[in-house]
Amino acid sequence: MSLMMFFFVPAVVFLALVAPVWLILHYWTQSRLNRGLSAEERQQLENALALATRLEQRITTLETILDIQQPDWRRYDENRNHRAS
Numbered sequence: 001m002s003l004m005m006f007f008f009v010p011a012v013v014f015l016a017l018v019a020p021v022w023l024i025l026h027y028w029t030q031s032r033l034n035r036g037l038s039a040e041e042r043q044q045l046e047n048a049l050a051l052a053t054r055l056e057q058r059i060t061t062l063e064t065i066l067d068i069q070q071p072d073w074r075r076y077d078e079n080r081n082h083r084a085s
Contacts, residue, residue, distance in 0.1 A: 037045065066073045
């Protein structure tokens, strides 16, 4: 009977004290991870999107200028890319 008590008491202590705390902390951590973006992360994402939009506008402007000043620049670029591959 002492062998049974040797395994029974630690099992009860584990199930009564450790397991509930472990489960609570596990699911609390999971919910924090799945919550989404923080305000700071959302602001960084919006800033990156605004920067990408500005860069896209600049590229469009530069391509327009190149189309006016050097009309065959796109053909030159395509030929250069075909030679590289």
